[in-house]
Amino acid sequence: MLPYNIDHVAIAVADLDEAVQRFGELYGVAVQRREVVAEQGVEEAMLAIGGSHVQLLAPLAPDTPVGRFLDRRGEGLHHVAFAVFDIEAALEHLRSTGARLIDDEPRIGGGGHRIAFVHPSSFSGTLIELVEVEVDGA
Amino acid sequence: MLPYNIDHVAIAVADLDEAVQRFGELYGVAVQRREVVAEQGVEEAMLAIGGSHVQLLAPLAPDTPVGRFLDRRGEGLHHVAFAVFDIEAALEHLRSTGARLIDDEPRIGGGGHRIAFVHPSSFSGTLIELVEVEVDGA
Numbered sequence: 196m197l198p199y200n201i202d203h204v205a206i207a208v209a210d211l212d213e214a215v216q217r218f219g220e221l222y223g224v225a226v227q228r229r230e231v232v233a234e235q236g237v238e239e240a241m242l243a244i245g246g247s248h249v250q251l252l253a254p255l256a257p258d259t260p261v262g263r264f265l266d267r268r269g270e271g272l273h274h275v276a277f278a279v280f281d282i283e284a285a286l287e288h289l290r291s292t293g294a295r296l297i298d299d300e301p302r303i304g305g306g307g308h309r310i311a312f313v314h315p316s317s318f319s320g321t322l323i324e325l326v327e328v329e330v331d332g333a
Numbered sequence: 334m335l336p337y338n339i340d341h342v343a344i345a346v347a348d349l350d351e352a353v354q355r356f357g358e359l360y361g362v363a364v365q366r367r368e369v370v371a372e373q374g375v376e377e378a379m380l381a382i383g384g385s386h387v388q389l390l391a392p393l394a395p396d397t398p399v400g401r402f403l404d405r406r407g408e409g410l411h412h413v414a415f416a417v418f419d420i421e422a423a424l425e426h427l428r429s430t431g432a433r434l435i436d437d438e439p440r441i442g443g444g445g446h447r448i449a450f451v452h453p454s455s456f457s458g459t460l461i462e463l464v465e466v467e468v469d470g471a
Binding site for chain 1: 338
């Protein structure tokens with residue numbers, strides 16, 4: 196179950212407008228898509244870099260996963276997402292290795308993609324997201 | 334100064350052999366290059382995923398930047414690296430925006446690439462590395 200690509204690297208930020216503006220000043224990258232994902236308690240901005248993205252993530256409220264992350268660790272790298280073609284097969288494979296999954300079944304994430312999170316205890320304290328993509332990489 | 338790509342996402346790990354093996358079990362990705370970068374006090378393993386890489390980073394000693402990171406925060410996401418074509422131009426641009434640079438001039442990093450780090454205070458607590466790549470992306 197080779198990941199197809201690094202779909203995005205997510206950075207937790209306190210103020211999404213300010214972060215988008217600062218990232219643009221520093222790296223000249225504009226927002227490709229911006230979206231409230233209410234179920235995850237975040238507003239996210241995707242910034243395309245090559246075949247991948249930086250995702251800026253701001254909490255909708257303090258009592259959300261990203262709000263608690265900011266409270267505990269401050270702004271910074273939050274997770275990395277791998278693109279896969281078949282998310283059920285990927286989850287089944289991960290289960291077979293004893294990985295701890297946050298999502299046993301895929302749910303709908305930003306951009307309407309089917310996604311699932313793998314618990315940081317499964318690999319070196321790193322929160323990993325799987326994102327199902329079409330074969331053309333869309 | 335648009336970055337060409339996300340060159341890699343780096344994860345700090347305590348035991349490089351163990352992390353390489355576990356990442357392989359979970360995600361089916363093998364090591365493309367493994368290298369001691371003595372000047373940075375690390376041994377690193379690069380694992381290719383699509384057009385980008387996961388870099389696993391283990392400290393050569395506790396009293397190194399990655400050793401201190403592990404002591405302070407534990408294993409986890411450490412930095413993200415953007416590929417650029419002209420690292421001097423990128424550093425000059427960053428300076429013009431008031432960014433704080435860790436490296437005022439490029440130095441040689443893993444794979445013989447010219448690299449420079451941008452201080453986390455410059456963008457949302459995120460350590461960002463620039464890696465100069467050839468136009469063909471090598």
